[in-house]
Amino acid sequence: MNAPAVDQAVAATTEAGDRAISAIDTIANTAAGDWLAAAQRAAKVAAAHADAVDRDARFPEEAFAELRREGLMSAMIPAGYGGGGLALPDVARICETLAEGCSSSAMIYAMHQIQVACIVDHGTGLAWQREALARIVKEQWLLASATSEQNIGGSLRTSACAVELIDGAFSIEKLAPTISYGAHADCILITSRRTADSPPSDQVLIVACRDQMELERRGTWDSLGMRGTCSEGFRLVAKGHADQILPVPFAQISDQTMLPVSHTLWAAVWIGIARDAMNRAHAFFRKSVRGKPGPLPPSATRLAEATGMLHMMQARLNVALQTAAAASAARAAAQSCELDAPLSAVHAFASDINALKLGISTTALSVVQDALMICGMAGYKNGTPFSVGRHLRDLFSAPLMISNDRIALNTANLLLAQRSPLPEGI
Amino acid sequence: MKSELRRIVFGLAQIDPQANTLTDDADLYAAGLSSLATVHVMLAIEDEFGIEIPDRMLTRRLFSSINSLAAAVAELQQAQAA
Numbered sequence: 001m002n003a004p005a006v007d008q009a010v011a012a013t014t015e016a017g018d019r020a021i022s023a024i025d026t027i028a029n030t031a032a033g034d035w036l037a038a039a040q041r042a043a044k045v046a047a048a049h050a051d052a053v054d055r056d057a058r059f060p061e062e063a064f065a066e067l068r069r070e071g072l073m074s075a076m077i078p079a080g081y082g083g084g085g086l087a088l089p090d091v092a093r094i095c096e097t098l099a100e101g102c103s104s105s106a107m108i109y110a111m112h113q114i115q116v117a118c119i120v121d122h123g124t125g126l127a128w129q130r131e132a133l134a135r136i137v138k139e140q141w142l143l144a145s146a147t148s149e150q151n152i153g154g155s156l157r158t159s160a161c162a163v164e165l166i167d168g169a170f171s172i173e174k175l176a177p178t179i180s181y182g183a184h185a186d187c188i189l190i191t192s193r194r195t196a197d198s199p200p201s202d203q204v205l206i207v208a209c210r211d212q213m214e215l216e217r218r219g220t221w222d223s224l225g226m227r228g229t230c231s232e233g234f235r236l237v238a239k240g241h242a243d244q245i246l247p248v249p250f251a252q253i254s255d256q257t258m259l260p261v262s263h264t265l266w267a268a269v270w271i272g273i274a275r276d277a278m279n280r281a282h283a284f285f286r287k288s289v290r291g292k293p294g295p296l297p298p299s300a301t302r303l304a305e306a307t308g309m310l311h312m313m314q315a316r317l318n319v320a321l322q323t324a325a326a327a328s329a330a331r332a333a334a335q336s337c338e339l340d341a342p343l344s345a346v347h348a349f350a351s352d353i354n355a356l357k358l359g360i361s362t363t364a365l366s367v368v369q370d371a372l373m374i375c376g377m378a379g380y381k382n383g384t385p386f387s388v389g390r391h392l393r394d395l396f397s398a399p400l401m402i403s404n405d406r407i408a409l410n411t412a413n414l415l416l417a418q419r420s421p422l423p424e425g426i
Numbered sequence: 427m428k429s430e431l432r433r434i435v436f437g438l439a440q441i442d443p444q445a446n447t448l449t450d451d452a453d454l455y456a457a458g459l460s461s462l463a464t465v466h467v468m469l470a471i472e473d474e475f476g477i478e479i480p481d482r483m484l485t486r487r488l489f490s491s492i493n494s495l496a497a498a499v500a501e502l503q504q505a506q507a508a
Binding site for chain 2: 157198199200201202251255338339340341342343344346347410413414416417419
């Protein structure tokens with residue numbers, strides 16, 4: 001039961017090497033050309049296999065073969081390292097486009113980009129990390145993350161395991177109840193305590209390659225939705241060079257990169273899922289009116305309202321993407337060190353991004369429920385052009401991915417620190 | 427004042443009681459002070475000393491040690507008295 005995961009690890013590393021040869025000539029073309037068209041091509045492949053991925057709870061390998069062929073795995077890596085050099089809003093568009101085809105593919109792609117962003121933002125001072133970026137481009141790696149931990153659950157900012165450093169080499173062992181697509185990743189980013197003596201909140205982020213780790217599968221993934229993410233549990237053991245530990249505290253990586261990038265890209269995925277469901281509802285509405293001229297069906301007003309909600313979600317995401325870009329630019333321009341950054345701005349930004357997550361995760365779900373009401377039995381049944389059951393099941397994960405209850409409580413704490421609930425200018 | 431600050435910070439930040447051996451200039455973040463806990467530390471200090479900490483003073487550095495917090499409280503109390 002455990003051995004295959006290790007065997008797969010070896011196979012995955014060889015595959016990554018083979019991929020490098022075919023990927024390298026297409027990347028330059030895609031980066032310079034139309035990345036959105038490339039995303040649409042990948043979304044089409046993802047859509048063709050979405051039902052099978054969902055039914056069998058299997059990794060969407062066809063979609064990722066296409067994403068790799070298009071060079072989209074390195075879309076957000078700066079051009080200086082050979083990547084696509086796309087900004088966060090562009091990557092959000094790719095996530096949304098993919099989600100219209102297959103939720104699991106889009107969510108895996110989004111989670112991968114979040115890990116890439118952590119290395120791009122915080123790792124480039126180290127030669128090992130720069131080399132990793134170049135390899136992500138060349139070999140079109142898929143990056144996963146091991147943040148959850150046994151007995152700690154989903155609390156991102158707490159670790160029990162501790163990294164051991166001896167003579168410039170690290171070793172880590174972690175029991176992770178979920179590592180999404182862990183068995184299919186080329187590289188995993190792992191949170192842990194800085195040292196065996198550190199408190200649970202003093203964390204670092206380690207970048208470990210597949211050929212440096214053993215993964216022992218400890219749990220299965222037979223879930224309501226997002227079945228293709230294969231978010232199984234693992235015991236992970238990794239060893240490597242000390243420079244594989246990102247040099248800044250994880251608290252900073254989390255505040256500045258992981259949370260804003262996660263919440264914007266997840267929101268883009270959820271909007272994409274809702275959009276596809278609304279496309280189906282719209283098609284059903286037009287078909288039903290075409291066949292039966294006369295007064296509109298009672299669900300007609302629901303279509304108008306849900307379409308309005310879709311616009312609202314899109315606008316909300318755009319505002320958040322602007323806020324994230326402004327926060328990132330302000331950090332880059334600031335002369336003072338991290339310790340002197342104004343906390344009021346840090347708190348306002350964090351509560352804004354949290355509010356985005358709460359708002360989009362619940363609204364997208366309610367829009368798809370409207371789509372189901374519009375499509376009626378044709379939507380409830382699987383295998384019709386108007387089925388939205390998969391969309392609904394997939395979106396039920398949205399309020400759970402970092403529980404909305406936890407986020408609302410955290411936001412209330414942040415609001416406690418602020419003199420007014422909304423930042424100036426909003 | 428520093429003993430009140432120690433009581434507030436160690437209580438709210440859920441710092442290990444052993445950490446009470448920390449000196450007044452020890453790094454509180456390294457001792458386990460989370461950014462969420464700083465919010466409650468701020469409110470408790472405002473309540474305890476009857477002051478309002480202005481946004482310009484609110485930085486990670488402010489919460490980095492007992493000494494840094496004490497200096498800020500002293501400055502604000504002085505400004506109030508003037």
